[in-house]
Amino acid sequence: MAITCALTHDIDSLSFQDGSSGLQLAKNGWLPGVTVSGEPVVEVLRLEVTESDTDSLAAVLQDLELFSNRARQYMSGIEKDPVLFITKMDNETGGHGAVVLSMEYSYGASWFDGVASESNTIPINVTIKRTGGWQGNVHYMAAGSTDTGIVIRYDHTGGGASPVEGTLPARVNGFVVENRTVGETLDRLWIGLRSTEQHGDLSLFAQTWELEDGTNTARGGDHADATASDGNRVRGTPSGADTWEEVLTITLSDVVAVASYNANLGWFLWLLRAKVSGGTFQVRLRWGYEGLADDDHIMGPIQEVTNTSWDVINCGISHTTFLNEQMPDPVIPAATSVYGSYHIQVWIKQVGASDETIDLDCLMPLPIDEGYLIVDNANMDYEEEFVIATNRAGIQQAVTYNSAITDIVSYPDIEPVDFALPIGQSNMFGVFARAAEQDITDSIRFGGTGTRSNSYEQWKSLRGAS
Amino acid sequence: MLTLRQRPLNGDARIYTVDLDTIAQGWQRSTRAVGGYYSAGFNVNGISSVLMRDYFYNWIGRVVREETAGVTTWEGIVYKLSLIQDGVEHIISMEPDKFHNAVDVYYTDSAVVDANVGAMAYLVAQDRFQDTGQDFTPWAGTDPAPYRIQINNTNDTVTTAYIGHITSAPANDTVAVYTNRGLTSQGWTGVDPAGLTAANYQIIEVDAENQRISAGLAEDANSQAEYGESQYFVTQSGADSTAAEALRDRHLAEFAYPRARMVNQGDAENTLVVTCAGLWFTSFWRYWTHSETGTASELITSLTGDTEFLTAGRIDTNTLDVTCAAYDIPQRIGDLLERVVSQGDASGNLYNCGVYENRVLHYEQAPTTAAYYLDNGVLKNLGGQPVIPQMIKPGFLVATDLGSVLNPLANTQSQATYVEQVEYFRDSGELLLSLIDDSGSIITLQQQIAGNR
Numbered sequence: 061m062a063i064t065c066a067l068t069h070d071i072d073s074l075s076f077q078d079g080s081s082g083l084q085l086a087k088n089g090w091l092p093g094v095t096v097s098g099e100p101v102v103e104v105l106r107l108e109v110t111e112s113d114t115d116s117l118a119a120v121l122q123d124l125e126l127f128s129n130r131a132r133q134y135m136s137g138i139e140k141d142p143v144l145f146i147t148k149m150d151n152e153t154g155g156h157g158a159v160v161l162s163m164e165y166s167y168g169a170s171w172f173d174g175v176a177s178e179s180n181t182i183p184i185n186v187t188i189k190r191t192g193g194w195q196g197n198v199h200y201m202a203a204g205s206t207d208t209g210i211v212i213r214y215d216h217t218g219g220g221a222s223p224v225e226g227t228l229p230a231r232v233n234g235f236v237v238e239n240r241t242v243g244e245t246l247d248r249l250w251i252g253l254r255s256t257e258q259h260g261d262l263s264l265f266a267q268t269w270e271l272e273d274g275t276n277t278a279r280g281g282d283h284a285d286a287t288a289s290d291g292n293r294v295r296g297t298p299s300g301a302d303t304w305e306e307v308l309t310i311t312l313s314d315v316v317a318v319a320s321y322n323a324n325l326g327w328f329l330w331l332l333r334a335k336v337s338g339g340t341f342q343v344r345l346r347w348g349y350e351g352l353a354d355d356d357h358i359m360g361p362i363q364e365v366t367n368t369s370w371d372v373i374n375c376g377i378s379h380t381t382f383l384n385e386q387m388p389d390p391v392i393p394a395a396t397s398v399y400g401s402y403h404i405q406v407w408i409k410q411v412g413a414s415d416e417t418i419d420l421d422c423l424m425p426l427p428i429d430e431g432y433l434i435v436d437n438a439n440m441d442y443e444e445e446f447v448i449a450t451n452r453a454g455i456q457q458a459v460t461y462n463s464a465i466t467d468i469v470s471y472p473d474i475e476p477v478d479f480a481l482p483i484g485q486s487n488m489f490g491v492f493a494r495a496a497e498q499d500i501t502d503s504i505r506f507g508g509t510g511t512r513s514n515s516y517e518q519w520k521s522l523r524g525a526s
Numbered sequence: 527m528l529t530l531r532q533r534p535l536n537g538d539a540r541i542y543t544v545d546l547d548t549i550a551q552g553w554q555r556s557t558r559a560v561g562g563y564y565s566a567g568f569n570v571n572g573i574s575s576v577l578m579r580d581y582f583y584n585w586i587g588r589v590v591r592e593e594t595a596g597v598t599t600w601e602g603i604v605y606k607l608s609l610i611q612d613g614v615e616h617i618i619s620m621e622p623d624k625f626h627n628a629v630d631v632y633y634t635d636s637a638v639v640d641a642n643v644g645a646m647a648y649l650v651a652q653d654r655f656q657d658t659g660q661d662f663t664p665w666a667g668t669d670p671a672p673y674r675i676q677i678n679n680t681n682d683t684v685t686t687a688y689i690g691h692i693t694s695a696p697a698n699d700t701v702a703v704y705t706n707r708g709l710t711s712q713g714w715t716g717v718d719p720a721g722l723t724a725a726n727y728q729i730i731e732v733d734a735e736n737q738r739i740s741a742g743l744a745e746d747a748n749s750q751a752e753y754g755e756s757q758y759f760v761t762q763s764g765a766d767s768t769a770a771e772a773l774r775d776r777h778l779a780e781f782a783y784p785r786a787r788m789v790n791q792g793d794a795e796n797t798l799v800v801t802c803a804g805l806w807f808t809s810f811w812r813y814w815t816h817s818e819t820g821t822a823s824e825l826i827t828s829l830t831g832d833t834e835f836l837t838a839g840r841i842d843t844n845t846l847d848v849t850c851a852a853y854d855i856p857q858r859i860g861d862l863l864e865r866v867v868s869q870g871d872a873s874g875n876l877y878n879c880g881v882y883e884n885r886v887l888h889y890e891q892a893p894t895t896a897a898y899y900l901d902n903g904v905l906k907n908l909g910g911q912p913v914i915p916q917m918i919k920p921g922f923l924v925a926t927d928l929g930s931v932l933n934p935l936a937n938t939q940s941q942a943t944y945v946e947q948v949e950y951f952r953d954s955g956e957l958l959l960s961l962i963d964d965s966g967s968i969i970t971l972q973q974q975i976a977g978n979r
Contacts, residue, residue, distance in 0.1 A: 250596065302843075329595050342840070347909065355895070358909040361597070361917075362840070374596050379911050434596035455545055471542040475527040475593050 064148035065090065067127045067160065070141045074127055076107055082120035083107045086183060092147075100161055103145070103188045106168065110181040117182075124165050124186070131160040137455055145190050158190040208503040210289060210333060210372070211267045211424055212490040235448050239440035240503040247495035248372065249435035249446065249504075250331060251488050252427035253479070259427070262487045264323035266315045269423040271406065274310030279408070280420075287370065287500055288421045289333065296341075296418045298410040304344070306407050307420065311350070312380070313400030321399040328425035329432070330375045330404070331491050333498065334365055334418060340411040341365045341418045347378045350401040357405060364411075365418060369497035377428065424491050431478030439470040439495075446472060450480070528553060531589040534603065534805075534835050534885075535754055538589070544581075546590070549573065553952040555592065555600045555802070559892070559921035560867050562880020563600050563804035564947070566590065570798040575611060578798050582609040586618050586784045587753045590802050594916040598883035600950075605803035615790035620803075622810060626758030627749035627782040631741040631774040632856075633765040637734035639673070640665065646677075646724040648685075649700065653712040654693055656700040657727075665729050666692045670707045677727040683717040689729070707732065738854050741770035746782035753784070754834050756811040759856050806881040809833045810860035814852035822846045825866050826879065826889045829859050839886035844871045876944070878921035896925035896942040905957060915957040920948045924959070 065085060066075040074081045076089075089106040111117040133139035144157035168183030207213070239246045256262055272282045272292040285293045296307040316324055330345055343365050346357035360376035380402055408418050426432065435458065438446045443463035450456045456476045460469040492504050528546040532539050555566030570581065585604045592600040606619040619625065644659020655675065665673040671688035678684055687703035690712075694700035705713045738761075745755075760777060762770055812833060818825065822844040829850070830838040848869055850862045867879040867889070876892035898905055898913065905913050905924070923942040947960035 356908055358907050358911065359897070364839075376597075377595055377914060377917070428595065432595070434593075436596070455548055457542075457545075471540070473529070473540055475596060477527075477595075 063150060064146060066146050067143055067163075068146050068157070069127060069130050069143045073146075074123055076105065081123060082109050082111065082116070083124070083184065084109070100189050100191060101158075103190060105186045105188065107184045107186055108181055109184055112180050121165075121184075124163075124184070127160075128163040128165070131163050134159075135161060145188055161189045161191060163188050207505070209500055210422075210491060210493070210498065210502070212488075212492065212504060212506065213267060214488040214490070214506040236506070237438075237440075237446045238505045239442055239444055239446075240505050241494075241499075241501070242442050244442070244494055244499070244502065246440045246492055246502060246504060247436065247438050248493045249433070249438060250329065250372075250426050250491040251433040251435075251479070252329070252490070253431040254326075254427040254487055254489060255430060258430060259326060260323045262323070264316065264320035265427075265487075265489070266320070266324055267424060267489055269310055269315050269404070269425065271308060271310055271420050271422055273314045274308045275314075276308045277306050279305050280307040283419075285419070285421075288419075289500060290422070294420045296406075296408045296420060298341075298408060298417075301410050301413040304407050304409045306354070306405050307418075309403050309405050310423070311401055311403040318400060324425075325380055325399075326427055327377065327379045327429040329377050329428050330360070331424040331426060332363075332373045332375045332406075333370055333421035333424070334373055335367050335370045336365050336418045337416045338368065339366075339414040339416040341416070342409040342411060343373065343375070343418065343420075344407045344409075345375045345378075345423075346405040346407060347380075348403060348405070349398075350403060354405070367497075370421065370500075371498050372424075372491060372493040375423075380425075426491060427489055428477070431480065432476075433479040434475040436473040437470060437495075438472040441469070444469060448474060448476070448479075527593045529591050529593070530585070531591060533587045533753065534589060534808075535751065541588070550800075551953075553592075554949060555602075556947055556949040557600065557804075557920055558880065559878045559944075559946045560864060560880065561804060561806045562882045562887070563602055564806065564880075565804065566592075566600060566602055566802040568800050570800065571796070575796065578609060578611065578796065581798055582607050582616070582618065583786070585800065587620060590800075592916065594914065597917075599916040600804075601883065601885070602802040602804040603808075604800055605807065606801040608799040608801075609786075609797075610792075610794045610799075611796050613791055613794065614788060615792070615794070616786045616788050618784045618786050620753070620756070620784055622756055622758055625753075625781055625784045626756045626777070627746040627753065628743055628755050628757045629745075629760065629774050629777045629781075630743045630757075631760045631762055631765075631770040631777075632738050633741065633761070633767075633770040634763040635734050635737050635739050636766070637731040637737075638728045639731050640729040642724075642726045644699075646727065648719040648722065648724065650720050652693075652702075653704075653714070654700050654702050655687070655724075656694070658697075658699050661698045662689065662692050662701045663698050665689050666698075666701055667709075669709045670732075671704065671709055672732060674707075674730050674732055675701075675703065675727055676730055677719070677724045679717065679719070679722045680725045681722060683722065685714050685719045685722065685724075686716045687714045688732075739767070739770075741767060741774050744774050744778050746778060749782045754808065754811065757813050759813060804881055805835050805885050806887075807860070808835045809863055809881075810858045812859050813856040814850060814859060814862060815854075815856045817849065817851045817853045819847065819849040822848045822866050822869065822871065822877075823889065825850055826863065826887075829863050829866070830887045833859055835885050836881055836887050837885065838889075839882075840888045840890055842877070842890045844877070844889075844891075846871045880919075880921075882919070890921075892921050892944065893923055896923040898922060899925040905959070913957075915950050915955065918948055918957065920945050920960075 063077060065077045066073050076083050076085045084107060086106040086108050090103065093101040093103050109117065109120050111120060127143050130139055131143040134142045143160040145160050146157045163186065165184055165186045168185045237249060254262060254265065268289055270290045270292065271294045276282065276294060279298065280294045280296050283293055283295050284291060294308055298305055312321060312324060332343065334343065342362050344362050345360040348357035358378060360378065363373050363375060365373060404423065406420060410416060435446065438460055440446050440460050445461050446458060447461060448456060448458040456474065458472045458474045460472055462469055488506065492502060494502065528550050530541045530544045530546045532541065549570050550568040551571060553568040556564045558564045570578065586607055588604050590602055590604060591598055606617065609616045642657055644657050647656045649656060666689060667673060671690065674686060674688045676684060676686045687705065688707050688709060690702040690704050690709045692698050693702050702712060703714060705711045705715050758777065760773060762773060818828065823841050825848055827838045827841055830836050846869060848866050852862065863879065867877050870877055877889060878892050879887065879889045881887050898907055907913060922945055924945055925942050943961045945959045945961055949958040
């Protein structure tokens, strides 16, 4: 049975099997290592090299040294392509590669020792430290779902992507977002990670809090609006200038049923979709509970709103609901939880005298306690792709490519915090917006389309994903 | 997330060839209730000498921004760089005394219009003075006397008088002298000249004497287009316009651009020390040369409008009448802002004033109720949530006692302390609070949100 056993780097290869490199696996020269923990594996290969002069011997060993250097450079982030240790069984159509973390080699014996007829063959011991898992040469992150509107949820365990198993997080290499909005430029993106392990049934998580579901004060009024999420919004009308006034309160019980309360706990970055009719407004969220005095609420940052088209506004970070979830219900099950009275107040202030109003559409809680990514200046035109990747040195960078993936359009601003494919069964929750105006018909797609050279590691022993 | 960006006048684009978040070591920064984003610093080690030099020469004036969860939590400019290589330290700085591209010299005119020419003589009995080589015609005058004579005697004393009419036509070498400018009382002021001999004298224009005169602002437009305007006013006494202009031009030539200077030599390892300053400090780059009276809030707005990089944001109305006196001694706008803020209002309330995100200056009354408390060395909001250390801004009250049973007072303000500065240390996650009227500080440990599992 013939096998493939080689090192590859980009288009170069160093075969240990077919003799083309001058190196040949000795009989029983390699007993493959296995792992179930995902930890790196140290493989020891016994190779033989047969040459009749020192120069030729040096040339073979220089090739080995070259691949060793490339592996070291890849790990330090200088080299963009990894060195892969490729294996393929005779009856397999595709090979499997593991990233070489480091490689060393040494003489196994001297060619001045032994029988004269074999004096030109010397053993070389090669030690390869590789990643714990194997992967196919080509992977793609599935044809991700195309989501329209202002929020997106991506379940990387569905849509054709293979589930990530194991206890170690997989790393995103070349994670892609594509703009599917014809004729518009998408510029901002917020992605939060949320896992089933830590937050329960993700289908119960409410990505939007429609503010018309809350309770208005005298300063707020519900209106139908086809440009608003869910077709409705709340209009805030101040009584005068330069005075803070509450427009509405929305409680957790307004948004989800009691059985879903637990699935909506955590730390969130609260994004508000809003616009004004003119002038300048200031808006501020206050987090608290029914019965709490207004001034005892947790105050969010004051944000200025001057856009007359819908826009997404960062209204700060807060934890829902109690920091110690066990505190309010030590005995009573969550079904009768007081969590439902957790609420958010929306306060507004008109700056300077003018008869203007502010429209409030919805709040979008972005989960941030497991990791998140915030993108600005993505500058994605229709079918252009935003790509973020992490190198071995842990540096993350993003670019926006044109639709043909021949030019770099821009370098977006990114703030990744523990951003990687979530552990286990997890979702990515996202909010996206244009630079100047945010429209309910915008759409994006996670993962792009077709085959990509993206790959993500699966911490599974010898098996790859294809 | 730390990013390095273009200089304020060159747009806001991030410089993508520098991964500041990775290479900045020991990032720490402070924010003050008066000032806003105030100062910051970090070191760069472990990179090649070539790169270190490149950063040293090119980073000055560039924007450094810290972002947390998509919002700016600190922003300033690279204000000073210290490069230590091979034991030699060089610095580049944007402090006004080391960098200024708009210079003026204010000098005091000596107002001397003429001096002695020939043989001099006091005519004491007649209250007259003679210089046989002088024609006093241009200096003789009527009420009010336009000129005075200041005579230095051989015994190192000084005798002066106002010049009246000429008494020796057609020679015109003798004038009557008076003790007053109205020319009604003949005689001398200063030392009595009886028995004295004049060594020399100056004729001085009375109205021009001791006036502060501006040499005129000289500017380097290219430097201003790159870094912004940094004004510097020099004062010089007893000069004339020629000397003042020469001094001005020399200053401009030397300091118009931030320039590297060698300052020290030692055995320190190669490192680049970066010091940043909040945009608040650019308010010290310009002067007011006029005086203005108005309400405190009006003056805050007016002062902010005269800076180059700042805009007025939330300005609480404060009707306290304040005067900013900057004539005839120019004052830096930043100094005037601090003075207005320090006055508070008519009710004695404290005010916070600082430059924050988007280079906006906010001027607001300080809170009078505590919004935070300390719990086992952790700063928490009233909901019991640990604050996110990067996001806390100073100028708040922290409750130091939630209600001791020994204290019958229900007023929490008596048990709250005003925090005038917060410092954040990224590597350790520490938050340092500086309390008003207190020489000590409280060190508080916080945890970041993501990663807190």
